[in-house]
Amino acid sequence: MSLVRRADAAEVIGAGLELAAAGWGCRRIAERLGRPMTTVRGWLRCWSRRAGRTAAVFTAWLVALADDPASVLPAPAGTAARDAVSAAVGFAVAARARLGKLKVPTWLLVSAAGQGRLLAPGWPSA
Helix, strand or coil, X not given: CECCCCCCEHHHHHHHHHHXXXXXXXXXXXXXXXXXXXXXXXXXXXHHHCHHHHHHHHHHHHHHHCCCHHHHCCCCCCCHHHHHHHXXXXXXXXXXXXXXXXXXXXXXXXXXXXXXXXXXXXXXXX
């Protein structure tokens, strides 16, 4: 599944976002994923611009899905962009727990929840 206005699959972009949250830079991420550095920089800029709202949305969804929200809430990760990645991944873990035996990749779940618009203008709505 691709994200709206993006040629790369959600799993590829999500991997890049996770690497950035782990402290990797654009050039290194681009080399690892085999994508142009300008493309990776674009993903990271879009994610960073809406990171606070994105973290809030995925945290709310995570709390709604979790049996014990206090046990699954991610700790602050240091930046809004890292918090957003942490919340999105946490949401996917909670969603998979609800789905049972279905094995759905993390960023496919995240992308589906965001209707493919994670990096599109206006998502999430203010």
